[in-house]
Amino acid sequence: MTPSRRLAAIMFTDMVGSTAAAQLNEAAALKLREEQAELVRSLLAAHQGREIKSMGDGFLVEFDSALRATQCAVEIQRRVSERNAGAPAAPFHLRIGIHLGDVEQQGSDIFGDAVNIASRIQVVGEPGGICISNAVHEQVWNKISEKMEKLPPMELKGLRAPMALYRVVPAWATGGTSSESSRTAGIAVLPFTNISPDPKDEYFADGLTEELITVLSQLRELRVISRTSVMLYKATPKSASQIGAELGVSSILEGSVRKAGNRLRVTAQLIDARSDRHLWAQAYDRELDDVFSVQAEIAKQVAEGLKVELQPAEGAALTTRAPVKSDSYVAYLKGRTLAHQENDAAYKAAKIQFDLAISLDPQNAAAHSGLSDLVRLYGAHSLGMSDNGRQETARRLAERAIELDPNLAEAHASSAVTFWLDWDWAGAEREFQRALSLNPSYSQAHHWYAELLSWQVRIDEALSEWALAEASDPLSPFNLSHFAFLLTWLGKYEEAFAKIQKLGELQPDGRTYHSNLGSYFRIRGETDLYLKEISRLEELESNLVSKRWLRAEYCAFSGEKEKCRSLLLEEQSLPEPGRGPFSFAWMYAALGDVEESMRQLERAVNLPSYIDFHSLRLDPLFEQVRRDPRFEAMLKKVKLA
Numbered sequence: 026m027t028p029s030r031r032l033a034a035i036m037f038t039d040m041v042g043s044t045a046a047a048q049l050n051e052a053a054a055l056k057l058r059e060e061q062a063e064l065v066r067s068l069l070a071a072h073q074g075r076e077i078k079s080m081g082d083g084f085l086v087e088f089d090s091a092l093r094a095t096q097c098a099v100e101i102q103r104r105v106s107e108r109n110a111g112a113p114a115a116p117f118h119l120r121i122g123i124h125l126g127d128v129e130q131q132g133s134d135i136f137g138d139a140v141n142i143a144s145r146i147q148v149v150g151e152p153g154g155i156c157i158s159n160a161v162h163e164q165v166w167n168k169i170s171e172k173m174e175k176l177p178p179m180e181l182k183g184l185r186a187p188m189a190l191y192r193v194v195p196a197w198a199t200g201g202t203s204s205e206s207s208r209t210a211g212i213a214v215l216p217f218t219n220i221s222p223d224p225k226d227e228y229f230a231d232g233l234t235e236e237l238i239t240v241l242s243q244l245r246e247l248r249v250i251s252r253t254s255v256m257l258y259k260a261t262p263k264s265a266s267q268i269g270a271e272l273g274v275s276s277i278l279e280g281s282v283r284k285a286g287n288r289l290r291v292t293a294q295l296i297d298a299r300s301d302r303h304l305w306a307q308a309y310d311r312e313l314d315d316v317f318s319v320q321a322e323i324a325k326q327v328a329e330g331l332k333v334e335l336q337p338a339e340g341a342a343l344t345t346r347a348p349v350k351s352d353s354y355v356a357y358l359k360g361r362t363l364a365h366q367e368n369d370a371a372y373k374a375a376k377i378q379f380d381l382a383i384s385l386d387p388q389n390a391a392a393h394s395g396l397s398d399l400v401r402l403y404g405a406h407s408l409g410m411s412d413n414g415r416q417e418t419a420r421r422l423a424e425r426a427i428e429l430d431p432n433l434a435e436a437h438a439s440s441a442v443t444f445w446l447d448w449d450w451a452g453a454e455r456e457f458q459r460a461l462s463l464n465p466s467y468s469q470a471h472h473w474y475a476e477l478l479s480w481q482v483r484i485d486e487a488l489s490e491w492a493l494a495e496a497s498d499p500l501s502p503f504n505l506s507h508f509a510f511l512l513t514w515l516g517k518y519e520e521a522f523a524k525i526q527k528l529g530e531l532q533p534d535g536r537t538y539h540s541n542l543g544s545y546f547r548i549r550g551e552t553d554l555y556l557k558e559i560s561r562l563e564e565l566e567s568n569l570v571s572k573r574w575l576r577a578e579y580c581a582f583s584g585e586k587e588k589c590r591s592l593l594l595e596e597q598s599l600p601e602p603g604r605g606p607f608s609f610a611w612m613y614a615a616l617g618d619v620e621e622s623m624r625q626l627e628r629a630v631n632l633p634s635y636i637d638f639h640s641l642r643l644d645p646l647f648e649q650v651r652r653d654p655r656f657e658a659m660l661k662k663v664k665l666a
Contacts, residue, residue, distance in 0.1 A: 029130045033087045034094035034123060034161065035143035036074070038065060038101070040082035041118040041152040041526060053554065057117050058082050064104055065119075072097035077135055083119075083147075087135060091125045091164035098123060098155045099171055099195050106153065109519045116519045118526075122147025125160040145181040146190060149270070152523055155193040162191045171195050176270065187266055187301070211248035211274030211496075212327065213298075214238050216259040217291075218281040230282040231256075232358030233291070233316070237278070239435075240320045242466035244328055249466040250274060251498035252365070269298025272499060276304075276331055278323075287313045287351060293323050295330045304330040313351040347430055353386030357395065364399055372403045390430035397422035397439040416446055434464035438473060445477060448663045453477055468498035472507065479511055479639035481665060487511065502528055506537045513545050514643040521545060536565050547582070548645055556583055570596075570603030581615040589616060605629065607636045614650050622650050623659075630659055638665065 040061055058081060065084055069076055072093045077085040088094040098121045109116035124146055126139025142158065150156035157165075162173060172194040181188050214237050219230035235252050242249045250272050258268055265277045280293035294306035305326060309319045349357070360378030363371045376399055382392035400410060401419035410418070420443040426436035441456030457474040460467060475490035491508045498504050505528045512521035525545055528538045543558030559579045566572050573592060580589035593612055596602050602609075610625035629636040641647055642665075650656055660666035 030127055030137075031130070032126070033089065033128045033135070033139065034091040034125050035128065035135075035139050036084075036086040036088065036094045036098060036121060036123045037144050037147035038084045038086070038098075039080075039120045039147055041120055060108075061105070061117055061119065064108065065101055068097055068100050068104065072100070077133070085135075085140070085144075087128070091123070091161045092168050094123050095155070095157065095161065095165045095169060095193065099169070099193065102153060102155060102195060116522050118152035118523065120147050120150040120152060121155045122150055122157070123155070123161050124158040125164065142181065142184070142188075145184075146188075149176075149181075149190060151192070152526070155195075157191050157193060159189040159191070162189075169193075211250060211272070212241065212276040212278060212331070213250040213255050213258075213268060213272050213274045214241065215255055215268070215277060215279040217279070217293075220281050221284045223284075226282075226284050228359050228362040229284050229355070231362050233282055233320075235361060236358075237320055237323060238466075239464065240324045241278075241327060242434075242464045244324065245465050247328075247331070247466070248274070248496060251466070251468040251501065253468075253503070254498050254500035256365075257500055265296045265298045265301050273496075275299055276327075278327060284313070289313050289316060289319070291319050291323075293326075295327055313354070314348070316351075316354065317348065347388060347390070349389050349391075350386040353382045353389045353392065356382035356385060357389060357392045360392070360399075361395055364395065369403075372399065373408060375399055376408060388429055390426045390433050390436060393422045393426035393429065394433060394436040394439050397426065397436075397443075401439070401442060416443070419443055432463055434460040434467050434470065437463065438467065438470040441470075441477075442473060445473075448665075450477070450481065450664060466497045468494045468501065468504065471497065472504055475511075476507065476639060479643070482639075482642055484515065500531060502531055502535065502537055505531075506541050509541050510544060511639065511643070513541075513548050514640070514645070518545070518549065534565065536562055539565070552582060574604060574608070577612060578615070581612060586616055606632065607641075610650075611640075611646070614647050617649065619649050619653055622647075623653055623655050626650070626659060627655070630662060638663070 040058065061082070062079060062084075066076065068074075069084075069086060072088070073090075074086045074088050074093065074097055077087055079085075086094075086097075088097070101119065101121065105117070105119055109118075122143050122145070124139050124143035126137065126142065128135040128137045128139050146156050146158055156176075157173075166173060173191045174194060176190045176192055214234055217230045217234045217237075219227045221229070234255070238249055238252055238255070241247060254272060261268070263271075265279075269275060269277060275298055277296040277298050278293060279296065280291060283290040289309075289311050291309045291311075292306070293309075295304040296302065297304055307323075307326060309322065311319055356378045360375045360382060363375035363378060376396065379392050379396035379399060382389050383396070386392075397419045400408060400415045400422070408415070419439070423436055423439040423443055426433055427440060430436065437456045437460035441453045441460065444450075444452035444456060454474075454477065457470055457477065460470045461474070464470070471490050471494035475487045475494060478484075478487035478490060488511075491504070491511065494504050495501075495508060505524045509521045509524040509528065512518075512524065522545065525538070525541045528535070528541060532538050539558045539561050543555050543562070546552070546555035546558060556579060559575055559582075563572055563575045563579070566575060573596065577589045577592040577596075580586070580592065589612070593609065596604065597609065606625040606628040610622045610629065613619075613622035613625060626636070626641070642651070657666055
């Protein structure tokens with residue numbers, strides 16, 4: 026029998042994160058798959074779609090009209106959104122891709138390039154989104170009310186040339202997706218390649234990459250992607266257009282570094298991520314002492330290449346940076362690279378390098394600021410410093426960094442946190458705002474400022490800062506995790522779950538992911554799923570103190586309250602408990618013991634220890650504690666009431 030060929034609109038749907046969900050809870054995941062299948066099938070007949078096959082968590086559907094296919098996709102996503110907003114169960118999200126082209130019928134199945142292309146387009150779509158090809162766009166652009174935004178040209182697997190794609194924006198959709206204008210306002214500096222004779226100079230290439238990110242971030246018209254996100258693309262085979270689409274930027278800066286003795290050769294090229302076209306390329310042969318001027322020249326050429334207007338103050342800031350002795354600068358870059366490795370040995374080695382940088386050049390403001398953050402964040406657990414000692418050291422270093430360079434954004438952010446630790450909210454806010462005026466793309470400062478605002482229950486402002494933190498560092502687990510916690514506490518479950526799913530894609534077996542997912546299930550009242558996440562965290566945890574704590578948490582919510590209390594008393598009896606009083610306050614609140622929870626909170630306020638006020642003021646677990654009159658008195662003590 027001769028296969029029949031015809032023109033058809035092909036739609037692929039896929040349920041986001043279904044594989045990971047099945048690993049967590051197969052029965053619950055199966056129920057969600059069945060629900061989404063029933064929802065999709067109920068709409069196919071109404072739009073004259075023919076189900077070719079189901080893949081369990083998705084469908085291949087054929088339409089005789091691109092318009093009907095698009096209208097069906099919009100209706101599916103509308104129904105899913107309504108379901109997620111109103112259902113008590115866990116939300117789910119679909120990606121939908123549509124293409125128009127020739128297909129070949131063989132039995133009950135269809136084949137051909139159109140089918141393959143539609144499947145690739147679906148992968149490009151956002152969770153909850155609809156992505157269509159140019160062929161579909163030409164058929165529907167003036168026939169539907171929904172807005173359509175052109176995406177940067179995409180390289181799809183199996184196709185020789187980038188493909189023009191569009192995103193359909195449903196009229197009922199609000200928030201959560203970036204517009205074309207925001208997509209075209211950004212740049213990503215990919216990790217520069219180390220081509221030095223000594224492979225150990227890799228730190229220098231990584232450090233220079235981070236320095237360029239910082240320098241470019243001073244240009245207010247640019248949104249610059251932070252280090253955490255771009256480092257995921259180190260030595261990646263992905264094209265500039267793919268990276269641009271994933272990070273939501275229109276431009277890519279890449280290059281290489283060769284360091285030999287005191288000589289430096291830096292090559293840089295600016296690429297239009299939408300077309301993979303090179304805008305300019307330049308090589309710089311300099312002495313190591315001239316590294317700051319190289320960074321300034323690259324920043325100016327980026328501004329020129331992207332037609333970004335360089336304000337006089339920005340141009341002056343690029344050229345007036347105080348010089349730093351080359352050996353001090355090298356030690357500083359080593360310290361900065363080590364500080365990102367996230368283990369005790371690396372933190373200790375980073376401190377040695379920052380100390381060396383300061384001893385070699387006491388005027389090195391960046392080294393003072395880097396050391397301030399290091400001792401404040403890791404001094405107690407990794408560097409053996411007392412709480413009072415590390416806070417005072419961090420404060421002194423931040424103040425000295427600002428004295429040396431009043432225009433160093435990192436120093437002002439470090440200073441802001443020292444004000445924060447003194448309950449000086451106005452001082453902290455002033456310093457955060459100063460840091461962000463100097464570096465609008467400083468994701469870490471947006472993150473810290475968002476936390477400060479949520480401590481004060483200034484929710485709308487906090488959400489805005491979280492969005493800015495994520496825009497500058499979209500693949501940062503740190504940002505995704507903290508943002509998801511806040512959204513979960515606020516009952517914004519659909520938004521929270523989307524960020525948790527993204528976190529799971531980045532770190533499928535990461536403790537942060539399972540902690541977020543557990544909190545999500547706890548607050549939604551899905552205790553069985555919550556306990557499963559606690560058990561998974563116990564399996565992943567190697568620290569015995571943390572294992573005991575997780576076991577106590579499991580007991581608190583599984584009905585074994587006396588066993589939990591026994592574990593807490595055992596921990597409290599140790600000469601040096603592995604947890605601070607705030608953690609005990611949380612656990613006693615979980616047991617419903619308001620009296621002991623308040624006692625622990627009062628201890629936390631009177632000690633130089635961490636107390637998480639945005640959790641304390643927003644997490645439903647503390648609801649009974651917040652009703653205690655002493656709670657308001659405690660807030661007054663720390664100037665939060």
